[in-house]
Amino acid sequence: MPKNHKPKGGRPSANFEPRYAKKTSFHDRHRQGRPVRDAETGRGAERDARGYDRDARPARDDRRVDSRPGSRSPGHRGYRAEPAAGERAPKQRWSAQERAGRDESRAIRNRAESGRVDAPHRRDDRPRFDRDDRARRDDRPRFDRDDRPRRDDRPRFESTERPRFDRDDRARRDDRPRRDDRSDRPRFDRDDRARRDDRSDRPRFDRDDRARRDDRSDRPRFERTERPRFDRDDRARRDDRPRRDDRSDRPRFDRDDRARRDDRRAPRPARDDWNRGTDRAPKHDAIEDVVHERLAAQSVQAAEVAGVTFGDLGLGSNIVEILSNMGAETPFPIQAASVPAVLEGRDVLARGRTGSGKTIAFGAPLVESILQSQKGKKREFGRSPRAIVLAPTRELALQIDRTIQPIARSVGLFTTQIYGGVPQARQVGALKKGVDIVIGTPGRIEDLINQGKLDLSDVRIAVLDEADHMCELGFVEPVQRILRHTGTALPGGASSQKLLFSATLDREVAALVDEFLVEPAVFEVAGETQDSGTIEHRVLVIEHRDKAEILASLVDRDGRTLVFSRTRAFAEQLAEQFEDAGIPAVSLHGDLNQAKRTRNLQKLTSGRVNVLVATDVAARGIHVDDIDLVVQADAPDEYKTYLHRAGRTGRAGNAGRVVTLITRQRRRRMTELLDRAEIDAPFEEARVGDDLLEEIAGRVPTAADLTS
């Protein structure tokens, strides 16, 4: 008990005091009284906890952590000490990384403050890098020629990844000359040349660049010639497959599945046409092309689903009612497409842009399906889960559970979250009692499987949210291992049904599709590019040394703002910097303990701060109402990351703005990235104090403004 109070009474309040003490002297009196009461009676802690709730929110948050069942374990003392030592512990842990980050920040500040004094120093460093770059470039041209053969190889990767986009690219390239952007570009090129002239070495590169540009105009040709090759490769692979042992097993399952599907299909014949359409017979093609060319063929038109209700799609009345309570009165297109397919027992690949209602699209039919399969059976104590949902981050797992849990409870099913960063005890306890749906992150789930505390052999449905992300290096192996555990005890040797969802579903999921999916139904929503709708995109070209100041002026505003940084250290540093500048801000990244992560995100959703600085941990799936500005302090490396970060704003038809800060050197890369993301964004130069910054930080145009 005392151990509970010690750190709490002292240090956290010391942390929070400066901000909250201002509010009220009552607050202070209350706070002072508390430890005394706590010391008198052990239980007083709980009563106080309530009294405290109203007046001292930070303390309440701490206390909530305390009152968790697992918190009583002896190890917890050390655990508490972490948040208490808050500012210190992380620093020690990061030392190298953070020092680097801090040096960078000091450099930024110093440059901003003292300008020329420090500048020579830093500039000395920069040219060095530039020179290295040049050196590298010097190498490149040489290789370029040798590369050409290699390039022939390379595009294979590219086009396997995104043939669909390539096609679009072609179209767009044709358009480009017409586009305003295009007419701007030459101007930029001239600027570049000017700069290059300054650097005596550069002109040479210019020529190479031109050469490269010429290549580009040829690219389509390359791609055309290569695609067939891919297809051939693919076909080769397909041909191999039947020979594979795995594959030879599958047909058996297929038949079983088909039998099952046929039964279920009967009551809903009308839907067949758009679920499987013509692709039913050539299923291998369907599987292979899934992710690219054929995807569009199975797209759902918004008009098709007008007037359809969740009930029509096959969901029971309890679920329909709870959905309507949650604000989902009528199904979004992605939901209208996936619900019947899931209920039929088909594997599903679905792509719907950020904020298009994917969680309900798999959550509702998942619950319905589990319910049907349980029909007539009693809920047994200690039953093993029937469904599992995997998410890439803990916050997302939590959020998915917040959506699915009420749906499940409405029909008497139970969910539990299984994710790391918190004591296992409560999660294991829930599993012992028996749950129907497990929602969590790969690490802890695999951990519990290996400990024999989680049994997935009865899992009938496995969902991967943000599936393409889950297929990235380092993520995919645990996911594969987990999926291999699912459904091993299903009757008839059937395998579990797999549902893969993402806003950016592409070739990346091939590894999982090949191994785990059978004749998947593939959906995307027609006519909904990520760019369509309500988000305004802009790119600010800035001097690197201005970054911190420009960020501060962008973030100093009324609306809710989400800032993305590439590294944890920079996220932390920016949050501190904003705080120092008098702008309340918190951070969210993997170097914070889970309690703090949850609390900081909560601070944004509850409105206690308006600025959250996050790493890409917050890029995908996280929904916070009314974020109207997303600032990318560091430009993303991947177009998918851009789309997901941008998708934190402009949700459910609201207006949103995305601003990306880049330096001049990054311009071309950024243009290419935006092309791939199919986003049009003006590039604008900005300096500290420009009115432009104020305008961007100001009112975000609504959808109506944008269309008019």
Added chain:
DNA sequence: AAAAAAG
């Protein structure tokens, strides 16, 4: 680089 396990 980030994310995901540590009674």
